[in-house]
Amino acid sequence: MEIKRDKYLNDLKDRMHNGMIKVVTGIRRSGKSYLIFSIFKEYLISEGLDEEHIIEMEFDKKENSKYRDPDDLLDYIKEHITDKGEYYVLLDEVQMLEDFEEVLNSLLHIKNLDIYVTGSNSRFLSSDVLTEFRGRGDEIHVYPLTFQEAMQNYKGDIYHGWAEYVTYGGLPLVWGMRTDQQKIKYLTDLFEKTYISDIIEHNGIEKTEELETLLNVLASAVGSLTNPTKIEATFKSVLKSTISRNTVVQYLGYLKDAFIINEANRYDVKGRKYIGTPLKYYYEDIGLRNARLGFRQVEETHLMENVVYNELLSRGYAVDVGVVETRKRNSEGKQEKRKLEIDFVANMGSQRYYIQSAFQIPDQEKEKQEKESLNNVDDSFKKIVLVRDVVKISRDEKGIVTMSIYDFLMDKNSLEKC
Numbered sequence: 001m002e003i004k005r006d007k008y009l010n011d012l013k014d015r016m017h018n019g020m021i022k023v024v025t026g027i028r029r030s031g032k033s034y035l036i037f038s039i040f041k042e043y044l045i046s047e048g049l050d051e052e053h054i055i056e057m058e059f060d061k062k063e064n065s066k067y068r069d070p071d072d073l074l075d076y077i078k079e080h081i082t083d084k085g086e087y088y089v090l091l092d093e094v095q096m097l098e099d100f101e102e103v104l105n106s107l108l109h110i111k112n113l114d115i116y117v118t119g120s121n122s123r124f125l126s127s128d129v130l131t132e133f134r135g136r137g138d139e140i141h142v143y144p145l146t147f148q149e150a151m152q153n154y155k156g157d158i159y160h161g162w163a164e165y166v167t168y169g170g171l172p173l174v175w176g177m178r179t180d181q182q183k184i185k186y187l188t189d190l191f192e193k194t195y196i197s198d199i200i201e202h203n204g205i206e207k208t209e210e211l212e213t214l215l216n217v218l219a220s221a222v223g224s225l226t227n228p229t230k231i232e233a234t235f236k237s238v239l240k241s242t243i244s245r246n247t248v249v250q251y252l253g254y255l256k257d258a259f260i261i262n263e264a265n266r267y268d269v270k271g272r273k274y275i276g277t278p279l280k281y282y283y284e285d286i287g288l289r290n291a292r293l294g295f296r297q298v299e300e301t302h303l304m305e306n307v308v309y310n311e312l313l314s315r316g317y318a319v320d321v322g323v324v325e326t327r328k329r330n331s332e333g334k335q336e337k338r339k340l341e342i343d344f345v346a347n348m349g350s351q352r353y354y355i356q357s358a359f360q361i362p363d364q365e366k367e368k369q370e371k372e373s374l375n376n377v378d379d380s381f382k383k384i385v386l387v388r389d390v391v392k393i394s395r396d397e398k399g400i401v402t403m404s405i406y407d408f409l410m411d412k413n414s415l416e417k418c
Contacts, residue, residue: 001153001176003145007314007412008035009043011140017086017114018138021104024118026142027259027284028194031172032118033058035142036090040116044088055080055089059096068096070103077107084112091117108136120198120258143314144170144285147307147409158406162388166303167295169287170310187291195260195288203254210235210243214251218261218281219292223302225266225321227277228252252281259284264309267320267345269354269377280321282309304388304405305343305357311409312355317346322354324376340373346415352381353415359388361402374400384408384418393418 012035015022026032037056045051055077059068067073081087089107094100094117107115147165153175154161168174168183171190177183196215200208217234228248235241235248255261262282266275283289286306290298312319322342327335344355354377358370374383375398384401386408393403401418408414 003031003149003152003172003175005031005035005039005142005149008140008142009039012040012116013043015138015140020136020138021108022114022116023137023139024116024142025139025259026118026120027144028120028198029171029173029190030142030144030259030285032120032142033092034172036092036116036118041090049088050085052080052082053085053087055087056092057090058092060093068098070097070099073097073103074106077113078110081110081112087113089113089115091115093119095119143310144287145172145175146170146311146314148412150175151410158410162406166286166300166307167290167298169285169290171285171287174287183287184291184295187287188294191288191291195258199254199258199260205251205254207243207247210241210247211251211254213239213241214248215255215260215292218255219283219289220297222282222289223280223305225278225280227279230278260288262309262313264319264321264344266323269322269324269342269345271325274320275323282306284310286310300388301359304359304386307409308355308357308386308405309344312344312346315348315412317348317353320345320347322373322377324373326376340376342373342377352379354381354383356385358385361385361387361389371396371398371400382415382418384415 012022024032024036037058041054041056044054057067057073057076058064067076077089091097094104097103104115104117107113147162147170150165150170151158151161154164168187171187174183174186177186196208196212199205200211205211213235214231217231228245231248232243232245235243252261256263260283262284264280264282266279267273268275283306286303289303289306309319322345324340324342326338326340328338330336342354343357346353346355354374356370356374358366361367361370370385374385377383382401383399384403386403386405388405390406391402391404393401393407395401403414403418411417
């Protein structure tokens with residue numbers, strides 16, 4: 001089963017020969033290796049490149065373990081450069097290479113090399129490489145499959161596809177499996193035997209039970225405002241744990257570094273400033289989120305919000321949680337301040353969209369509730385309400401658009417068109 005990932009191929013094509021190291025990051029099993037060694041390699045060959053000019057190394061393979069030594073790898077690459085033509089160096093899971101920053105720096109000095117590396121840990125890649133090379137590292141983050149990508153080879157209708165997606169997420173291998181049992185086992189084992197083991201081993205964590213409990217707390221709180229202090233209080237009151245706030249902060253950092261979770265900060269729309277905590281955490285793949293909870297809490301309302309957040313990130317938007325402060329008279333006639341929430345404020349350059357993930361709007365009261373925060377934003381950027389129902393795209397008298405989640409997800413340009 002071949003799934004086209006045109007966005008990422010175009011990202012790579014746009015960066016060819018730019019003098020930088022192309023750093024492809026992403027959660028394990030998100031399709032980084034397939035992107036580099038299949039999609040991108042096939043593109044290079046289709047453009048007439050001699051395959052001998054593609055130098056590949058996958059460091060997580062046992063047979064390549066000797067090349068994790070910097071000197072052996074450099075010798076291997078130099079031996080394969082036999083002329084002055086352009087060569088492409090593709091290195092997979094480069095964090096397994098000893099002293100990889102020094103190796104990449106050496107490769108940058110070879111004029112006819114174009115270098116592409118992948119890795120599954122942001123602290124070792126996106127921060128270290130981009131800092132080390134001061135503008136000579138260019139990151140491309142690969143997310144799990146979007147809904148539109150997952151639907152490319154799906155045999156059922158879009159509604160059953162949605163049910164599959166909000167249950168099992170977007171890791172590519174899941175979409176080649178035929179039974180629920182296979183998918184559940186794959187995601188559960190992957191979380192336990194790969195992601196958690198990697199985090200524990202890499203960071204030398206001793207309190208493994210508390211890390212696993214934190215994952216459960218975050219999975220249950222998708223779409224809810226929280227912060228390390230609240231999480232610490234939950235541990236102490238419910239779990240009788242002595243975990244400290246600093247440890248919670250540290251563990252959250254590990255989970256973000258491994259691309260398990262992302263965080264959305266709160267932004268004061270009228271004050272044009274960030275508020276700080278509390279904030280929201282979302283899982284980068286909702287199938288993994290569901291696996292973490294044994295597929296027992298598959299609440300579509302919260303999962304749809306997580307899907308929308310991930311979709312916006314995959315399209316390249318910076319995404320915040322919006323806060324709009326208003327005043328309203330209480331029963332005594334006194335003015336009271338209220339803070340209304342906008343699920344997402346999505347920004348890219350001069351573009352901005354205010355988006356509510358409403359799931360369903362069964363009546364006028366619910367419609368009024370979902371649009372209240374948007375109606376209190378006094379700028380001219382588009383305001384959109386997404387619903388799970390099949391509806392015709394419409395715009396009310398104040399310019400607020402209502403759109404089906406399917407129309408939003410199946411067209412990468414849906415926000416610009418509405």
